[in-house]
Each structure stands twice: as C-alpha cells, then as structure tokens.
Amino acid sequence: MFIKTTDNMITKDEIIEIIFNSIDEINEQNRSSIPKEASTTLFGSQSELDSLGLVHLITSIEEKTEEATGKNITIADEKAMSLSYSPFKTVETLANYIKTLVDA
C-alpha cells in the first residue's frame, strides 16, 4: 500500500492515503466511523475525535509517514500548536502541514 520513495519524496495524495489508513485503524480500535474524506473534520466540535483520539491518530500517522519516507517527523509539537490556522482542522489541512514537514 505504501510507495517507498527516495529522497523523502512523497506527494500530498500519498499523505492523504496514509491519513486514511490511520483513520481505518482508529475506527477499528474505537469502533467509530470517522469518514475518509479530505474534508473530514479531525478536531473541533464537528469531529468524532476527542483530544485523545486525535493523539492516537497523529501518532499512527507519524509512524506510517516514517515507514514511507524514512523521515522521523513530529506533527504535534509546540510549533504546530501555535500556528494561527490549526493544521489539525481537517484531513486536507493536516496533509498540507505534513507535506511541509516532510519537505523541510
């Protein structure tokens, strides 16, 4: 399912695929049904995830991103928390944010 790429290259679509895989895992563990769409709200009043669920999801995404790119990234850190537009809002904003981390 994961495309191993060189030079840490990974497209946004591939990142979204990773996020969907992690959502599958979370749904299986929590018996929840978070939809796999780019517009899915990950955190906020519209979201099925509470803060703990978000932490589980992020950790899973970090692990999968590392598997795919060989790059160890930290998605949730002080920097992410202090951005004026939260990267955790939707699947799409999160994918954009991860892309900047992987490309950095």
Place this chain on the structure above:
Amino acid sequence: MSFLLEKFEEYAELPAIIFLGKTFNYRDLLVKYAEAEEFIGDKNIKEGEVVSLTSDFTPNTIALILALVNNNNIIVPFTYSLKETEEIKFDIAKVQKSIFVNADDCYTLEEKGGTGEHELYATIRGRNNPGLVLFTSGTSGFPKGAVHDFSKLLEKFKTVRRSMRTVNFLLFDHWGGLNTMFHTLSNGGAVLTLKDRRPQPVCAFIEKHKIELLPASPTFLNLLLMSEEYRNYDLSSLQVISYGTEPMPSSTLERLKKVFPTVKLQQTYGLIELGVLRSKSKSDDSLWVKIGGEGYQTRIIDNLLEIKAESAMLGYLNAPSPFTQDGWFRTNDEVEVDGEYIKILGRKSEIINVGGEKVYPAEVESVIQEINNVAEVTVYAEKNPIMGNIVCAKVRLIEEEDKKAFTVRLKSYCNQKLASFKVPVKVSIENEQQYNERFKKKRV
C-alpha cells in the same frame, strides 16, 4: 546479637545452611564464627569501622556478618552483580575496609581508603552499636545509602516464630534477603541458597528441598507462569508464595491462584529505609493488604502512605531526610483505603498525568499482560503537547508478531478494559528483558 549465638549453641546439630550441596549445622557455623572473629583481630578491623562485604548467602558470610556485628562495625553488603557504575557506592559509604567472599566461600580483605566519617556513623558509634548501610536500587536516579542501627533491626528476631523451609530467592544486599536469613537462623531453620534464580532451577530447587515458602517478585512470578516450568516439578511442598518489591499486576495474581490453588499468596511490604513490615493479604487473590505490626504505625496523608517505624533508618548518607518533622517516613506510595486494608497503586513519581487524569502504570501493565503472546510489558510516560503526557508501552513478545497487527490488538483489548486515557498511544516491541538481576521491572 549474643542471643543469636546462644540460639546457635542450642540448635547445635540442626542443619543451618546448605551450600554447594553440603550441609553445615549450627555447630559448624559457630566454628566459622570463631574464625571470623580471629580474622577481624588479625586484620586489625577496629570497632566502628565501615566494612563492606561482597558476597552471597554462604556459611562464612553468615559468620562474618555476626562477627562484624559483634565488633560494632558498620556493614555495607554488596552482591557479586555490583556493576562498575555502582562502584560509586563504596565512595558514598566511605568504606574503609572491604571483605570479598569468593564462590568457594574463602575470604580476603582489602583496604579501601575511605574516611568512614559521617555524622550518621558518629551517631551509631556514640551508641556503641553496629550499623548497616543499604542502598536504594536507584531506579529513580542516583542510589541513596540508608544508614541503619543494626541492633534495632535484630530486635525482632528475638521472638521465636515458626520457620518455614524458605528459599533465599531475594538478594543479600536488601532487606528481603537479610530478613529471610535472620528469620531462618533465629528459629533454627536451614538457609537454602540458590545460585540461579531463573524459573527452571527455582522449580527444581523447590522440589529437591521441599521448599514451603517462596518469597519472590511479581516479575519473577510472571516469568514462572509463562515458562510453565511448574508443570515439570513436584511443587506440592509449597505453602506460601510471598510477593513484594513492586506492584503486583492483578492479572498475574489471578493466574497464580489458578496454578497454585492451595498455596497461600501473601503480599509483603518492605522498604530499604524501614525494613519489612508484617502484612496480611485480605485473601489469596486480593491486592488489599493490612500492613504494620509491632513497631510500625501507618497513616495516609493525601492518599500517600506514611510509616513511623521504631527500626527506621537514621537517614541517608547522600540525600536529605525523607522524614516529616514528627518522624513519619513518606513512602510516596499512593494507596487506596478500605477500612484496615490498603491497596498500593504505585509510586507517586511513576503516575502518568494524561490531560489531568491519573494513570497508574501497574494497572495498564496488568491488562496488557492478559493479552496473548505478551511476555513482559513496561508502561511509561512521554511528553505530549496536546495531552501533557501520553501513555506508552514497551512490550516483549513470546513469539514474533507483526508490529502493526499487534498494536491494533493491544489497543483494541485495552479499549475494552480501560478508560480511553489509559490506553497506550505508542507501542514499541523490544526483545530485551525488562527486569534486572533482582527480577524487578526496570522502569524507564
């Protein structure tokens, strides 16, 4: 101390210690005691000097301890497994002379050159009493040297109690081991020493020596259950299994009860700083325990256990006093209370705070231990910007398994059994053993 020698005279022909397959009776011990006294004289070990003793349970070790006690020395026991990094303990204790007892029970003396000066030592010397220095294991940082008045600790062995055939599973440099040894000797029992503390040799030893009491750690008992070695030996002599030194996972206790339905399962509670308290478990499969006994008072302040003990240490060699102004020792063990019984939840320092909720590693470990293919697990905290901290689990598996599949299995199982904030967020699989030579879990 002289009461022990009198008892030895009385027990004369009874076996006192079985060492390397040979039985030594109490008369033999008295001969060895006389030799040890001569050694102390020859080597000019002066009263009040700080003397370390690196050894295990051997006939000459017993003789040396008693002779050093009689000479009012301050004794610092070490086991053979003392690592290079722990050499610092000689400096902390300002050891003047060091005795090394080898595997064949021959001993030699070395000058260590420490000053032997400390205000706590001065207090003990002022009382004309022997001393004892025991080190905290240092799992939570630097090892601390606890100074005891040895004469106070020997007091309780004056009372005659029944001595069960006990395997000296616990090591020589901690209370558990010393306590077993003194209890056995003061009641005319035989000290049964063990070289190899893994499940198979322990089971073989229990069968061979018709052991009645096995004092062990929860980590060891878990390994014993997992190894299933108990199926290969006749362990019907066992009457009591006592466990302490770390929190017992309730899942391990349940399995233990199933495997040993007729054996009494007894929780013990001891601390380097205070010695071993008398304790009584509510039932075999219960983690509720009543602790105290003669010379010990207990109280709970802010859910933390505090103990006042007549035989408490004087203080640490290298750390501030942990006693309250009125002499209570703060254990930092968080407990639940039900009438006279308490349940030990874990060390305050090990509690994980997840978004304001408390997680006790022992509780999570107990649940994970129930999962198929889990050999051992250690639960620990990691800082997290969203939750403050998150729960992480480091697992050793029995057989290889795909990490992703296992992680999903673990999280799903924990989700059914635990509140969501207690479910580990990060799971890692590691092959290395998670316990030290004391069969105690190594905390991260």
